[in-house]
Amino acid sequence: MINLNSFGWNSFFEKYFEQYNIQGFEHGRISIENKTNYVVVTNHGEIIGEVSGKYLFEAGKQSDLPKVGDWVVVSLFNDYTRAVIHNILPRRTKISRKGVDKKIDEQIIVTNVDVVFIVQSLDDNFNVNRLERYLASVHQGGALPVIILNKSDLCDGVSEKLNAVKNRIEAIDIVIASALNKSGVDELLKFTGDGITVAFIGSSGVGKSTLINQLLGTDLLKTNEVRIADSKGKHTTTRRELILLPSGGILIDTPGMREFGLWDTGEGISQTFSEFDDYAGLCKYSDCTHTHESGCAVLKALSEGKISKERYDNYLKLRKELKYLESKQNIQLQLEEKRKWKTIHKEIKQFYKKNK
Ligand SMILES: Nc1nc2c(ncn2[C@@H]2O[C@H](COP(=O)(O)OP(=O)(O)OP(=O)(O)O)[C@@H](O)[C@H]2O)c(=O)[nH]1
Ligand SMILES: [Mg+2]
Ligand SMILES: [Zn+2]
DSSP: OOOGGGGTOOHHHHHHHHHHHTTTOEEEEEEEEOSSOEEEEETTEEEEEEEOHHHHHHOOSGGGSOOTTOEEEEEEETTTTEEEEEEEOOOSOEEEEEOSSSSOOEEEEEESOSEEEEEEESSTTOOHHHHHHHHHHHHHHTOEEEEEEEOGGGOSOHHHHHHHHHHHOOSOEEEEOBTTTTBTHHHHHTTOOTTOEEEEEESTTSSHHHHHHHHHTSOOSOOOOOOTTTOOOOOOOOSOEEEEOTTSOEEEEOOOOSOOOOOSOHHHHHHHTHHHHHHHTTSSSTTOOSSSOTTOHHHHHHHTTSSOHHHHHHHHHHHHHHHHHHHHHHHHHHHHHHHHHHHHHHHHHHHHHHHO
16 A cells, blocks of 8 residues: 555645545545546556546536646546546645646646745746746745756856845745756755655756756656757656655656746735735825836835836736736636627527427
């Protein structure tokens, strides 16, 4: 029997599972999402699982389907070699972004993570605006963010870059690492522990999989050189994968992301830019956009040097993106409503025709 506590099972999920437990269902955690099925870690080992037809039928959107990190309700068949997934237990935390296809949709990267390593490399990839973007999403999803600046061996001005981050971002742990010469890896280990789930996110090629291999002490995950021209990665990792750390803890590797569009991150932005809320509360107009209004306390704080200009610019940019997303979502909702009415009207007309 596998001890699922080591995979992060705890009283939070237990409480929700109780009703299924008394009906004889089992529980498990999604460790890999394949194209057509999942790998589920259960008390009886790693088992291939598929979502039940009923659940699939009732799932309204992509985010209703199981994701890596989810705890699911299953029944086991064929001598514990096949699992049918009936439901997902409530997600304690999640990381989401705006889906990359045309439809405005939430894409869940991983769920039920305690800590998120936001990984950047100290070469062309280094970008403080992007760190703040990731932070807003991680804050929104409820996990604890840690910033990892990797490939320190490739960078001469490490302390300048570290200061650039510290000047912009307060009260978040930052680890300088080099997966190549193993520095900083011990420091990363401090954030791991039995039952604690840590996810690695960031652009392709920053060294997420290499860092995980270093933590594991074996080359379990595939890694690949970056392009010489622009240090960009080759999207080597193609699936999210949950891995047990021999020293205790759970690590989740994720594929590098080209874009990290915000999804529903109002709270996350507030938390990431908490000093702005203090000032915004003092603005003359409650719907102040902090761009031109008289009596704007944010602009005043900016002119007095109490808020950094870079943070201000990024704050406005992220808020604008969120507003745009919300308006798009509204349009989409309206279109869906219209489509619904159209079908209803058509059905009614057909009914009349038949019954004439
Ligand atoms: N010089 C140097 N190279 C590193 C370091 N960490 C990783 N690399 C190299 O960077 C390349 C990309 O590393 P990966 O671990 O594949 O990157 P990844 O973030 O997993 O990328 P994707 O899977 O594509 O998202 C590999 O050639 C690694 O050997 C480091 O600290 N220093
Ligand atoms: Mg990788
Ligand atoms: Zn204002």
